[in-house]
Structures are given as structure tokens and as C-alpha cells.
Amino acid sequence: MEVKIPEVKQSWPNPINTVKIGATKEEGGTRTSTVTVGGETTLPFYHFEGAIPHPPVVAMEVWDIPGEEWPEAVKEPFAEVMHDPGEWARKCVEEYGAELICLRLKGCDPNGANKSPKEAAQAARRVLESVGVPLIIWGCGNDEKDNEVFPLVAEAVAGENCLLGTITEDNYKTLTALCTAYKHKLIAESPVDINIAKQVNILALDAGFRLEDIVIFPSTGALGYGLEYIYSIMERTRIAGLKGDKVMAMPILCDIGIEVWGVKEAKAEVPEWGDPKKRGPLWEATTAYVYLLAGADILIMRHPEAVRATKAVIRQLMGERGGEGR
Amino acid sequence: MILIGERINASFRDIKRAILEKDKRPVQEWARKQAAAGADYIDVNIGAVSKKPEDMAWLVETVQEAVPTPISVDSTTVEVIKGGLKALDGRPVLINSTTADDRKLEQLLPLAVEYNASLIGVAMDERGSPQDVARRVENGAKIFAAAIEAGLTPERIFLDPILMPLKFMQNQAKNVLETIQQYTMLSDPPPHISVGLSNICSKAAERGLITRTFLVMAMAFGLDAAVCNVLDEDLLNAIATAELILNKEIYSDSYLQAFRMKAALKDNQGRRQ
Numbered sequence: 001m002e003v004k005i006p007e008v009k010q011s012w013p014n015p016i017n018t019v020k021i022g023a024t025k026e027e028g029g030t031r032t033s034t035v036t037v038g039g040e041t042t043l044p045f046y047h048f049e050g051a052i053p054h055p056p057v058v059a060m061e062v063w064d065i066p067g068e069e070w071p072e073a074v075k076e077p078f079a080e081v082m083h084d085p086g087e088w089a090r091k092c093v094e095e096y097g098a099e100l101i102c103l104r105l106k107g108c109d110p111n112g113a114n115k116s117p118k119e120a121a122q123a124a125r126r127v128l129e130s131v132g133v134p135l136i137i138w139g140c141g142n143d144e145k146d147n148e149v150f151p152l153v154a155e156a157v158a159g160e161n162c163l164l165g166t167i168t169e170d171n172y173k174t175l176t177a178l179c180t181a182y183k184h185k186l187i188a189e190s191p192v193d194i195n196i197a198k199q200v201n202i203l204a205l206d207a208g209f210r211l212e213d214i215v216i217f218p219s220t221g222a223l224g225y226g227l228e229y230i231y232s233i234m235e236r237t238r239i240a241g242l243k244g245d246k247v248m249a250m251p252i253l254c255d256i257g258i259e260v261w262g263v264k265e266a267k268a269e270v271p272e273w274g275d276p277k278k279r280g281p282l283w284e285a286t287t288a289y290v291y292l293l294a295g296a297d298i299l300i301m302r303h304p305e306a307v308r309a310t311k312a313v314i315r316q317l318m319g320e321r322g323g324e325g326r
Numbered sequence: 327m328i329l330i331g332e333r334i335n336a337s338f339r340d341i342k343r344a345i346l347e348k349d350k351r352p353v354q355e356w357a358r359k360q361a362a363a364g365a366d367y368i369d370v371n372i373g374a375v376s377k378k379p380e381d382m383a384w385l386v387e388t389v390q391e392a393v394p395t396p397i398s399v400d401s402t403t404v405e406v407i408k409g410g411l412k413a414l415d416g417r418p419v420l421i422n423s424t425t426a427d428d429r430k431l432e433q434l435l436p437l438a439v440e441y442n443a444s445l446i447g448v449a450m451d452e453r454g455s456p457q458d459v460a461r462r463v464e465n466g467a468k469i470f471a472a473a474i475e476a477g478l479t480p481e482r483i484f485l486d487p488i489l490m491p492l493k494f495m496q497n498q499a500k501n502v503l504e505t506i507q508q509y510t511m512l513s514d515p516p517p518h519i520s521v522g523l524s525n526i527c528s529k530a531a532e533r534g535l536i537t538r539t540f541l542v543m544a545m546a547f548g549l550d551a552a553v554c555n556v557l558d559e560d561l562l563n564a565i566a567t568a569e570l571i572l573n574k575e576i577y578s579d580s581y582l583q584a585f586r587m588k589a590a591l592k593d594n595q596g597r598r599q
């Protein structure tokens with residue numbers, strides 16, 4: 001008997017924005033490689049239906065201070081380089097194949113090391129000089145301090161077309177203005193809330209920023225910690241963007257490492273749960289995998305094994321359509 | 327919601343004068359204002375002022391010079407529509423309109439195919455305007471079937487159930503709502519459903535309120551297009567809100583602003599292309 005399979009392909013009217021991060025010498029920067037994300041005309045990995053011109057990418061996380069609080073399993077690979085963000089970044093790129101470096105300015109936290117804006121800018125320069133890949137630079141999360149730090153940092157990396165973050169509904173003016181002035185890309189953050197995700201983008205647009213230069217950060221939760229809420233928000237965001245909502249048609253970023261390595265399932269020393277040196281990376285890779293299926297374009301990760309497994313999965317999911325040979 | 331800007335119509339005195347004197351200025355001014363407000367189509371109608379296809383061609387050319395927005399060529403006369411279509415520069419176009427009259431369908435469907443146009447089909451036939459739901463549905467279905475037969479996809483077909491003045495034919499508005507719902511069941515995806523919105527408030531007091539109340543009710547029944555005054559701020563705010571309530575747009579606190587930005591982005595995009 002002949003079985004007729006119904007036509008299920010859908011044609012979406014609006015592609016997701018394409019965002020390029022990094023600038024080579026010819027483009028006014030010093031990067032030896034750049035990263036381009038977005039441009040999808042269909043849902044994640046629906047190769048039968050539309051185009052996914054740029055595979056998702058993995059950025060590895062580096063701090064401006066040693067990651068003392070990192071669990072042992074994920075600190076170990078970097079133990080010898082954590083004293084220097086430049087060395088740390090180089091190891092991520094040269095040994096573990098990081099496609100971008102995410103420099104988190106954790107040391108600027110006023111409740112922690114309280115490093116100065118100048119020190120933050122130096123750390124950023126140090127990473128830039130140590131690696132050729134593009135940079136994501138993430139504030140310490142204290143609005144007031146970030147607004148003091150970013151003016152110097154954004155200037156210190158001018159011309160490099162970095163991805164800076166984050167702006168939120170309550171704190172967007174300073175960083176948006178800096179990204180406009182120094183031509184960086186912008187991460188728009190929302191607290192697991194699609195309505196606020198849209199609102200932040202509108203605020204940035206209203207402040208004169210180009211929607212095409214925004215990456216959405218819808219918040220990230222580790223496997224077992226509300227991941228499914230974010231999954232459905234990412235799905236709705238992507239569908240809205242593909243349907244034509246220009247304010248939602250952005251690439252999406254997920255901050256995997258920091259979330260996963262904060263949960264007990266990844267880090268706790270519980271013998272009956274198995275070896276934490278294996279369990280942690282597995283938890284991180286599994287979390288990353290789920291977000292890839294939800295539509296993530298940029299993943300920020302920590303453990304080299306999790307990064308390796310995730311990159312392998314991306315190649316598989318991209319099939320022969322551009323995933324090979326990265 | 328697909329917004330078809332109604333203002334370039336010879337029943338307005340300034341447009342009538344502009345057509346007679348071939349004065350481009352008021353036409354282009356209204357084209358620009360409506361495009362900036364977010365019109366998806368600029369309707370052009372020479373009305374009773376002229377029967378000459380070349381006057382419609384002039385109107386189309388004049389609008390095309392001013393804005394990149396698609397055009398709705400509006401006339402009850404086939405020759406006049408043809409005049410407008412010939413003047414097009416290749417941009418998307420809406421033919422406004424055919425009826426269920428066989429003669430009309432035979433003439434206009436080939437034109438829609440030839441110009442790759444979308445087509446409004448008004449649920450009227452040689453007997454005139456229907457007074458009940460059944461004939462509205464019958465005529466709409468007839469137009470829809472003929473258009474599909476001719477090769478148009480549902481996305482290119484707009485059915486108009488004929489809106490009548492509330493003040494004079496109060497029972498008809500409810501018939502129109504019921505008809506809209508029936509039209510949504512013609513196919514999957516359904517055709518677009520459009521009305522000449524300003525008819526509802528003709529000669530009435532509280533025109534704005536009647537217009538937007540009807541519109542949001544009709545949207546709930548499945549209306550997704552209207553020939554209307556796109557410069558009516560209150561009307562656009564009501565549409566933006568109705569789109570949220572129908573879960574067609576994602577809510578944000580600045581949703582009214584988002585709706586306006588969508589219009590601005592649309593306008594800019596058109597200019598870039």
C-alpha cells in the first residue's frame with residue numbers, strides 16, 4: 001500500500017536577524033576570526049523546511065579574577081591559567097576550540113573584589129591581545145557599577161565589534177548609548193518573561209539602537225531548574241520572529257555554564273550520584289543540547305568536555321549543511 | 327491586520343480637485359501620511375469624477391512617485407482598473423474589487439492572474455447587495471471558488487461581506503459578523519476578510535466609537551483587513567489592543583509603541599527595497 005505523507009512544510013515570511021561579532025583588521029579590528037549567528041528562516045534544525053545558514057556557536061567563559069568559587073571539576077582544567085584572563089582565554093581557544101570568549105567582569109562586583117573600571121578595561125585588552133576570536137563582555141550584574149565600568153571597557157575594545165551585556169528593562173540607557181557610540185552589539189536580558197523580552201528590545205530601539213544589532217538573552221536555567229519555561233519562551237520568541245514580529249526576530253543567547261555549575265546535581269560530592277568529574281560536564285552538555293533544540297544561537301559554557309560534546313552535537317544536527325569542518 | 331488606506335478617494339473634495347487639475351501635491355501628501363501611519367496598501371479611487379483609465383493611471387503613478395507602499399486599485403469599472411494596473415511599477419497590487427457577477431469575474435480574474443495581484447471580492451451579485459447571511463456566504467463562496475479555479479491562492483483573495491450604515495440598516499452589522507465567521511471556514515488557511523470600514527458609521531453621531539467598536543468585534547470573528555482611515559489614532563490603538571487580546575502579537579508594556587514601530591519599520595523597509 002502506498003502511504004502518502006502529508007505536506008507539512010511551512011514557509012515563514014521573516015528571517016531571523018543575522019548578527020556578526022568581531023572585526024578583522026580589514027574591518028577596523030584585530031580579530032583573526034569573526035562569528036556570525038542568526039539568519040534562520042525556519043525552526044531549529046528544520047533543514048527540510050528552510051535555511052539555517054549559520055550553526056550555533058560555543059563561547060567559553062573567562063573571568064577577570066580567578067574563579068575561586070567554581071566547583072573543583074570545572075576549575076581543574078583551568079587551574080594553572082585562572083590567575084590571568086589572557087592565558088585563560090588562550091587555553092579555551094587553543095586547546096578547547098572556543099569560537100568566542102565571554103569575559104565576565106565578576107571582579108568588578110562591589111560586594112566582591114570591587115575592581116576598578118580601569119582594571120576591567122585592562123582585563124578586556126589583555127584577553128583581546130591573547131586570542132584572535134571575538135569577545136563577549138558581561139558586566140558584574142550590579143547596575144550602578146556596570147554603568148561605571150562599561151564606559152571604559154566599551155572604549156577600550158572600540159573597533160572590535162564585541163557583544164556587550166546586558167541591558168535590562170530597568171538599566172538600558174548607558175550601555176545602549178555606549179554600544180551605539182563604539183559600534184558594539186548588545187545583549188538584551190529579560191527575567192524568564194517574553195513580554196519583558198519584547199519590552200527591552202523596544203526600549204533599545206526607542207533609544208536609537210538598531211534591532212539588527214541585538215541578541216536576546218531570555219535568562220537561562222539549568223536542567224531541572226525551570227529549563228522548560230525558558231524553552232517555551234524561546235520557542236514562542238522564535239516563532240513570533242519568523243512570523244514577522246521584527247522586535248522578536250533576534251538570535252538567542254544562553255548562559256549555560258554559570259547556571260549549571262551552580263546546581264547541586266552538577267557539583268555535589270554525592271557518591272551514589274556518580275563521579276562529579278563526569279556528572280558535571282554531562283549536566284552542562286545536556287542542558288546545552290536542550291537549548292540548542294529550543295533555538296539557541298550562542299551558548300556560553302565552561303567545561304572543556306561539555307564544550308567538546310556540544311560542538312559534536314551541533315555538527316550532527318547541522319548534518320552536511322554547513323556543520324562539518326568547523 | 328492588513329490596513330488599506332482609504333484617503334485617496336475622489337469623494338474627498340481635495341482629491342477630486344487634484345484629479346481634475348492634475349495636481350500631484352495633495353495625492354502625494356496623503357500617500358506619504360498613510361504610509362507613515364502603517365498602511366499596507368494605499369487605496370486609489372477616482373470615483374465618479376472621471377471614467378477615464380488614464381486618470382487612474384495618473385493617480386497610480388503619482389502615488390508610486392511618493393511612496394513604496396503597495397497600491398489598491400479601486401474602481402467599479404474594469405477598464406479603469408486596467409488603466410491603473412498598466413501604470414504599476416511592479417510593486418504588489420490589490421484589485422478592489424470584483425463582485426460575484428459572472429461577467430465581472432470573467433474580466434477581473436484574468437487580470438489578477440496577469441498582474442499577480444490580490445483581489446477583493448465583494449459579496450454582491452447582479453441582484454444587488456444581499457440583506458442576509460446566506461446570500462453573503464453564497465456570493466463569497468462563489469468568488470472564492472472562481473478565484474481558486476483561476477489559480478489564485480487563498481492568501482491573494484480578500485472577501486468583503488459588505489458593511490452597511492448602522493444608522494440606517496441596524497440589523498445588517500450582525501449579519502456581517504456572522505458572515506465573517508463563515509468565511510473563515512472556507513479553507514485552511516482561510517482567505518483574507520476585509521470591509522470598507524467607514525460605511526458602518528455613515529451619517530451617524532459617535533462615528534469614531536462606532537467604527538472602532540465594530541472593528542474589534544469583527545476582528546474577534548475573523549476580520550483581518552480593512553479599507554479604513556489609517557490616520558485615526560484611536561482606531562489604530564484599538565486594533566493594536568485587539569491583536570493582543572486575540573494573541574496575534576506578544577504583549578509588552580510599550581505595545582502601542584511597538585505597533586507604531588512596526589508601521590515605521592514597514593515604511594522604511596519599503597523604501598530600502
